[in-house]
Amino acid sequence: MTALSLSLAIPAADDASSPVTDEPVALLQLDLSDPPEAASAVYREVRRGRRVVAVACGRADAPARLAQALDAIGVVAALPVPGAGLLSGGVSVVAGPETAPPRPASPPARPLRVALAGCGVVGGGVLARLLADARFELIGVLVRDPAKPRDTAIPSGLALSDPAALLAREPDVLVEAISDASTGRALIRAALARGVHVVSANKQAVGGDLPALSALAEASGARLLYSASVGGGAPLIETVRRARAHGEVVRIEAVLNGTCNFILNRLSQGVAFDQALDGARVAGFAEEDPSADLTGLDAAAKLSILAHEGAGLILPVEGIGRDTLDAQAPSGRVRQLARLEAASGIASVRLAAVDGDRLFADLDDEWNALRVTTADGRVFTARGRGAGRIPTTESVWADLSDLAAN
Structure with a gap:
């Protein structure tokens, strides 16, 4: 795959309340013999805040296949007709030659030694990709029951049930995809204390102790990456970081739970x-015990993470006011809306009517959305699939790819 990234200056909108449109543009030339890998290259540019022009090389249907792979992640792509502008949307896909130019040879490097904790919906998706990528060496997989059959088989000798035994194999990076908050947090702490990089998709583990975990990572020289913990494949954390880099964040509003969004649409x-x-x-969006979703606890944990990223606030999850979604939920176009007023530190997860709000009102099923407002009136937004194996795995994979590249 050949990827050429160009940083082109695009004028910002004159209206200060309009979404930011001065993102740089990445021009990618992609080999569509592997559509998911090509989609990953586009996704990594999108989460960096870049608009993308993707040149899909291969058969005549290469642009359509790339658009389909992007949709599975939650990236909306436009396929402009010949002569149409290429930069009108976030991602534009155009047809390229049948054969992409060869990739420049990369110098040999030692693969990253990866320990995977959890092999469920997300962990299983990560496992399949780790086994197929020479940049990584899988050294162990932590599971409750090593003998349990799985859709992606764990190679012989790699399944473990003891967290200490997993870390004793001396990984470079721990991918933590455990559903339990306390177990996940303890494992993250143990890994960071040993100087092991951590990529986590566990919002309860990260959101409940983010300042302390970040301090531990800094002290040990390890990196703590947790993009998948908020928004699945939607780049919500990255968008909040860009807003904070632009100026003081005064407000965050977001739909952060795909399960509730799915249910509210059906209601x-x-x-x-x-x-x-x-x-x-x-559909794979709700756990057997969906109480964390329905009571707003899941969204509150995610809002706590966004508050720390956007305003440096420490918000205990249990202190965030929450509404419970049940059979008495309001009728009409309603969302489980997470909201933070940064100046006062007031945060809540409430069921709110969003009629007329285009960002939130038309969200499909498991999609999440985010609006961040800065002190000068600029608005940063993001949307994407907030739940499911493919989008969340993609976010974990992007964090792993960043580690491998650096």
């Missing part, structure tokens, strides 16, 4: 609550 269509919840489980 607005007249579907019974229990049926909507069952549908979320079947």
Whole structure:
């Protein structure tokens, strides 16, 4: 795959309340023999805040195949007709030659030794990609039951049930995808204390102790990466960071829970609550115990992370006011809306009507969305698939790729 990144200056919008449009542009020439890998290259540029022109090389249907792979992640791509402008949207995909230019040879490097904790929806997705990528050497997989069959088989000798035994194999990086908060947090702490880099998708573990975990990482010289903990494949953390780099963040508003969004969409269509919840489980968005989603605890943990990133605030998750989604949920276009007023530190997760708000009102199923407002009136937004194996795995993979590149 050949990727050429160009930083081109694009004039900002005259209206200070309009979304920021002065992102640099990345021009990528991509080999579509592997659509998911090509989509990953586009996704990594999108989460850096760049607009993308992707030249899809291969068969005549290469642009359509790339757009389909991007949609699975939650990246919306435009396929402009010949003669149309290429920079009108976030990602534009155009047809390239049948054969992409060869990639320049890379000097040999030692692969990163990776320990994977958890092999469920997200961990299983990461496992499959680790086994297929020479940049990484998988040295162990932490699971409750090593004998349990899985959709991606763990290679012989790599399944472990003891966290200490996993870290004793001396990984360079720990990928933490455990659903339990306390176990995940303890493992993250142990890894960082040993100078092991950590990539986590565990919002409860990270959100409950982010300042302390960040301090521990800095003290040990390790990196703590947790983009997948908020927003699945939607680059919400990166968007908040860009807003803070631009200026003082005064407000954060976001839909952060795909399960609730799925249910609320079904309720607005007249579907019974229990049926909507069952549908979320079947779609893979809701756990067997969905209480963290329905009580707003999941969104509160994510809002705590965004508050730390955007305003340097330490918000205990249990102190964030929350509404519970149940069979008595309001009718109409309603969202579970997380909101932070940075000046006062007031944060909440409430069921709110969003009729007329284009960013939040039209969110499909598991999609998340974010709006960040800075003191000078600039608005930063992001949308994407906030749940599911493919989007969340992609976010973890982008963090791993950043570690491998550096």
